[in-house]
Amino acid sequence: MNILITHFYSRRNNGDAAILYSQLREMRKRSPNAQLTIATMDDLSEYPTFEGVPQVPALFSTALDRHRSRWANLFHIVRSFAGSWLWAITHRLTGHGLSLFMYRSEGTFLASLADADIVVPVGGGYLKANKGGMAGMMDLWLVLQPIYLAHLLGKPVIMYSQSIGPFETKPQFYFAARVLKKCRQINLRENKSFKLLRAIGVPERVLQLTADAAFLLEKREFVNCLPPTVRERLNDVGRPLVGITARAWLKEQGQTLYEEQFAQAIDTIIETHGATVVLIPQVVAADLGDDDRTIQNRIYSKLQHKDRVVNIEDELSFKELKALYGQLDYLIGTRFHSVIFSLTEHVPAIAIEYEHKTSGIMFDLGLEKWVVPIDQVSALQLTTLFNELARERSGYLSHLKSVLPVYIKRAHQANDLIAAMANE
Numbered sequence: 001m002n003i004l005i006t007h008f009y010s011r012r013n014n015g016d017a018a019i020l021y022s023q024l025r026e027m028r029k030r031s032p033n034a035q036l037t038i039a040t041m042d043d044l045s046e047y048p049t050f051e052g053v054p055q056v057p058a059l060f061s062t063a064l065d066r067h068r069s070r071w072a073n074l075f076h077i078v079r080s081f082a083g084s085w086l087w088a089i090t091h092r093l094t095g096h097g098l099s100l101f102m103y104r105s106e107g108t109f110l111a112s113l114a115d116a117d118i119v120v121p122v123g124g125g126y127l128k129a130n131k132g133g134m135a136g137m138m139d140l141w142l143v144l145q146p147i148y149l150a151h152l153l154g155k156p157v158i159m160y161s162q163s164i165g166p167f168e169t170k171p172q173f174y175f176a177a178r179v180l181k182k183c184r185q186i187n188l189r190e191n192k193s194f195k196l197l198r199a200i201g202v203p204e205r206v207l208q209l210t211a212d213a214a215f216l217l218e219k220r221e222f223v224n225c226l227p228p229t230v231r232e233r234l235n236d237v238g239r240p241l242v243g244i245t246a247r248a249w250l251k252e253q254g255q256t257l258y259e260e261q262f263a264q265a266i267d268t269i270i271e272t273h274g275a276t277v278v279l280i281p282q283v284v285a286a287d288l289g290d291d292d293r294t295i296q297n298r299i300y301s302k303l304q305h306k307d308r309v310v311n312i313e314d315e316l317s318f319k320e321l322k323a324l325y326g327q328l329d330y331l332i333g334t335r336f337h338s339v340i341f342s343l344t345e346h347v348p349a350i351a352i353e354y355e356h357k358t359s360g361i362m363f364d365l366g367l368e369k370w371v372v373p374i375d376q377v378s379a380l381q382l383t384t385l386f387n388e389l390a391r392e393r394s395g396y397l398s399h400l401k402s403v404l405p406v407y408i409k410r411a412h413q414a415n416d417l418i419a420a421m422a423n424e
Helices: 013-028 070-094 102-117 133-152 170-180 191-199 228-235 252-273 290-302 318-325 336-341 355-363 379-391 393-422
Strands: 002-008 033-038 055-057 118-121 124-127 158-164 185-188 206-208 243-245 275-277 309-311 330-333 349-353 369-373
Touching: 002 013, 002 102, 002 133, 013 033, 013 158, 013 318, 013 336, 013 393, 033 102, 055 102, 055 133, 055 290, 070 133, 118 133, 124 133, 124 309, 133 170, 158 275, 158 355, 158 393, 185 191, 185 349, 185 393, 191 206, 191 355, 206 393, 243 252, 243 290, 243 336, 252 275, 252 290, 252 379, 275 290, 290 309, 290 330, 318 336, 330 336, 330 379, 336 349, 336 355, 349 355, 349 379, 355 369, 369 379, 379 393
Parallel strands: 002 033, 002 118, 033 055, 118 158, 124 158, 158 185, 185 206, 243 275, 243 330, 275 309, 330 349, 349 369
Antiparallel strands: none
16 A cells, blocks of 8 residues: 655654654554655755655645745746646546656656555645735645645545645635545544534535644653753753744734744743743744744844843754753743644643644643734733743643543544555
8 A cells, every 4th residue: 555645844844743753653553564655845865765754756846936936936836737737637547647847856746646545645734825816826726736636546635634724715715625525534633624624515524633643742752862962051051941932924013023022021031930941943944944043043132131041043853852842841832833842741831823723722622721822922911921821830730631641542543544544
């Protein structure tokens, strides 16, 4: 049984890497004879495999290049749509796809798709459209395209634990529903996505509520992975340790305000609680224009108490980060997988929401009280909420101990149908 895992972004996004690692471990455990292949945006000359699994180029990696102009990207997206559609139709009719207008790397992906018995889009939150108009539609089609091609070739599609949406326009809702209705199963990691898909007409028999695969990373699983240089810097500082993750998300003025308010909140927390703050880069995909170190360095430059801050600029793997979060006493996390990494280490966390997966998963865990929308971040709000978190620490931890085992059990269910089909 050949299984093609699509839509992997980058191992330098440690949340994505943790999801894929957990997904692969589950699939190998329950379907040991399946042959796995990953379609990725990573540079294959540097990373030909992930955890021993061979990788091929993602279909949209050549259609979208951040170094090109907007119009050049539009041309290549249309070219990729047309060429891959022609290839799929001719392959279905004749058994041999007609490769016109296609790059060699795109042909490699399509050959892997043709060889697959099951197509499994990796867990995550990429199936969305954060803007309207043609730009939003193109973004949506880039992620729908591999799923649509799999349907054209008659391949069963089982989507691993997903957050889906938001969508901005009726055409986006229409095209998403049209493609997703044909999936064999869609595993969803929070109720918000479940309700959205049911509302746009995706049959409920296709939907299954599970949980984010990163919850399967066990407490202290990677405790020995923390680099000695990082461990030494944390051992030499006072307590409590408060972790911070930040990211680029808002437009210029809003982003500047978010960073300024965050810096003020950090200074106040240091003064009020005698804390040491650790700035942690969760995503370091500089080649893809997504590097948290840029934002945290700007926040660090605004701080009054730099002597009480550990600004980590190392490029850490998800295993090293998981060990790092286990050293913390608290987290204020914008990157949501930093929150998941912390919660599974039984570290109380405040989550800053930039997409509905944050409030959706925190609500499902009964932790909605500890969510702050990113466009509403203020120093006063963060410090007030953190003060409350410190007072309620024991209650928060008791709640985690009661809800996490049941929630983690749901995460295993995302592999049930895959395993059943792969072991037939």
